[in-house]
Amino acid sequence: MYxxxxxxxxxxxxxxxxxxDWNTLQAMARxxxxxxxxxxxxxxxxxxxxxxxxxxxxxxxxxxxxxxxHHKMTQAVRALTEAFAAGGLVPVYLKxxxxxxxxxxxxxxxxxxxxxxxxxxxFDAARAFIQDHVREKVCPGADGGFHIKFHGYxxxxxxxxxxxxxxxxxxxxxxxxxxxxxxxxxxxLKHACSAGVGLRQLCDMALAxxxxxxxxxxxQKACEQCGILRWTRMLSSFLNQYLGADAPLFGLPAExxxxxxxxxxxxxxxxxxxxxxxxxxxxxxxLRKLDTLGRLLRSVPFALRYAPGxxxxxxxxxxxxNIQSLT
Amino acid sequence: xRLFPSCKLHQHRGKWTLMVYGQTAKALEVNxxxxxxxxHFDGRDFSEEDLRTHLxxxxxxxxxxxxxxxxxxxxxxxxxxxxxx
Numbered sequence: 001m002y003x004x005x006x007x008x009x010x011x012x013x014x015x016x017x018x019x020x021d022w023n024t025l026q027a028m029a030r031x032x033x034x035x036x037x038x039x040x041x042x043x044x045x046x047x048x049x050x051x052x053x054x055x056x057x058x059x060x061x062x063x064x065x066x067x068x069x070h071h072k073m074t075q076a077v078r079a080l081t082e083a084f085a086a087g088g089l090v091p092v093y094l095k096x097x098x099x100x101x102x103x104x105x106x107x108x109x110x111x112x113x114x115x116x117x118x119x120x121x122x123f124d125a126a127r128a129f130i131q132d133h134v135r136e137k138v139c140p141g142a143d144g145g146f147h148i149k150f151h152g153y154x155x156x157x158x159x160x161x162x163x164x165x166x167x168x169x170x171x172x173x174x175x176x177x178x179x180x181x182x183x184x185x186x187x188x189l190k191h192a193c194s195a196g197v198g199l200r201q202l203c204d205m206a207l208a209x210x211x212x213x214x215x216x217x218x219x220q221k222a223c224e225q226c227g228i229l230r231w232t233r234m235l236s237s238f239l240n241q242y243l244g245a246d247a248p249l250f251g252l253p254a255e256x257x258x259x260x261x262x263x264x265x266x267x268x269x270x271x272x273x274x275x276x277x278x279x280x281x282x283x284x285x286x287l288r289k290l291d292t293l294g295r296l297l298r299s300v301p302f303a304l305r306y307a308p309g310x311x312x313x314x315x316x317x318x319x320x321x322n323i324q325s326l327t
Numbered sequence: 328x329r330l331f332p333s334c335k336l337h338q339h340r341g342k343w344t345l346m347v348y349g350q351t352a353k354a355l356e357v358n359x360x361x362x363x364x365x366x367h368f369d370g371r372d373f374s375e376e377d378l379r380t381h382l383x384x385x386x387x388x389x390x391x392x393x394x395x396x397x398x399x400x401x402x403x404x405x406x407x408x409x410x411x412x
Contacts, residue, residue: 047341056339057354060346064335 001037001104001203001243002210003208006044016047022055031268032199036108039063063108070107076151077114087129091116092175094158094183095204102207103295110200113154117161119174126157163190164226165310172222177214182222184208188232189310192263193303194296196271199264202238209236220250227309234260234306259302273297328412330369330404336362358380364400375401 006014018024029038039059042051077097084091093116100109107325118126127146129136136148145157161174163186172178184205192198223232229250238257267274274295303311343362345355348355357365367381375397382393404410 043339045340051340052353057344057346059341060335060337060344060354061348061352063337064346064348067335 007076021051022052026055030282031273033110033269036066036197040105040108043144067107067111069111071113076153080150083134089122089126099204102211113156115156117158123159163187168225178219178222181208181214181219185232191270191308193299195264195265196274197267204244206239208249209245216248228307231306328410329372331409331411336365
C-alpha cells in the first residue's frame with residue numbers, strides 16, 4: 001500500500017495458504033472493497049508463493065474493471081468541473097476519487113459515488129445552477145445538501161465539509177491537509193457509529209497520514225475542539241497495528257484497536273455485509289429502517305467510549321435523518 | 328486488421344496473462360514474445376505486411392521466415408478470436 005516490500009512475516013504466512021484460504025482472502029477483500037489492493041499486493045509476491053490461477057485471474061479481471069471505472073469517473077468529474085466552471089463555481093472534491101490520488105496505483109482504489117462540497121457562500125448558487133443548467137433532478141441529501149445523477153454517477157453535494165453534527169468554529173481552513181485529515185477522520189467515525197465502516201476508508205486514512213504534509217499540533221488541536229481526540233488515537237492505533245501506518249498518537253498511549261477491528265470485520269464496506277442487514281434487506285422498507293436504527297443503538301457504547309462529547313449530537317443527527325426518511 | 332480491443336495484458340508475478348473480455352471473459356497465459364508483439368500492435372490498424380516487417384526489424388528474421396511466422400501468428404490470433412479483420 002505504501003509501495004514498500006511485503007514484510008517477511010507476512011510472506012512466511014502466505015507460503016502456508018491453501019486454495020480455500022486464498023478464496024477466503026479474496027472474499028474478504030471484496031467485502032472490504034480493497035480487491036485492487038489485494039491484486040497489487042499479490043503482484044509483488046515472490047514466485048515461490050503459490051497463488052491459485054483462478055484467484056490470480058479473478059484479481060486481474062477485478063483490477064481491469066477498477067481501472068475502467070476510474071477512467072470513466074475521471075472523465076465524468078472533468079465534465080462536472082467544466083459545467084460548474086461555466087457558472088463561476090469551483091467545487092471541492094471529497095473522499096473517493098480524491099483519496100485515490102494518495103495510492104501508489106490510483107485506479108486500483110475502488111470508487112463509489114462522487115462527493116463534492118461548496119463553500120457556504122456558493123452552495124445555494126450551486127444548487128440553482130444545477131437545476132437551471134445541468135438539468136438533473138435535485139434530491140435532498142442527509143446533511144442539508146443534495147443529490148443528483150450525472151453521467152450515470154451518483155453525486156452527493158454536501159453542505160458540510162466535516163461529518164460533524166455540530167458547527168465548531170476555528171477548525172482548519174478548507175482546503176488544507178489538516179482539514180482533509182479531519183474530514184476523513186470524522187467520516188470514518190460517523191460510519192463506525194452507525195451502519196459500519198470497511199477497510200477501504202481505513203486505508204485512505206493511513207495513506208492520508210503518510211502522504212499529506214500536515215501539522216500534527218494543528219491537527220491535534222482540531223481533534224480536541226471536536227471532542228474526538230480519544231477516537232483519533234483509537235483510529236491511529238488500528239492503522240499503526242494493522243496497516244503498518246505511522247498515524248499520530250499525540251504522545252499518548254495507544255488504544256486497544258480491537259473494538260474498531262470488530263466493526264470492520266462484522267459489516268465490511270459501510271456495514272453492507274452485516275448479517276442483520278442481509279436479513280433486513282428481504283423485509284419491507286419500514287422494517288429495514290428499524291434494523292438501521294437498531295444498529296445505530298448498538299453502536300452507542302462504542303461512541304460513548306471513544307467520542308463521548310460528540311455522541312449525543314451524532315446520534316441525534318443520525319436518528320433524525322433515519323426518522324425523517326421513515327416518515 | 329486490429330487486435331480485439333477489449334483485452335488487457337498483465338505482467339503478473341513473472342508471467343504474462345492476456346485477459347480477454349468478450350461475451351465471456353477468458354485468461355490466456357502467453358509468453359514474453361507474444362506480449363511484446365501484442366503491446367506493439369495493440370490499438371492500431373496493421374496489415375500482414377506490417378507484422379512481417381516488424382518481425383524482420385525487431386527479431387532479425389529473414390524475409391521467408393518472417394512471412395511464415397507472420398502467417399502463423401495471424402492464424403493463432405484468429406483461432407483465439409483476438410483479431411478483427
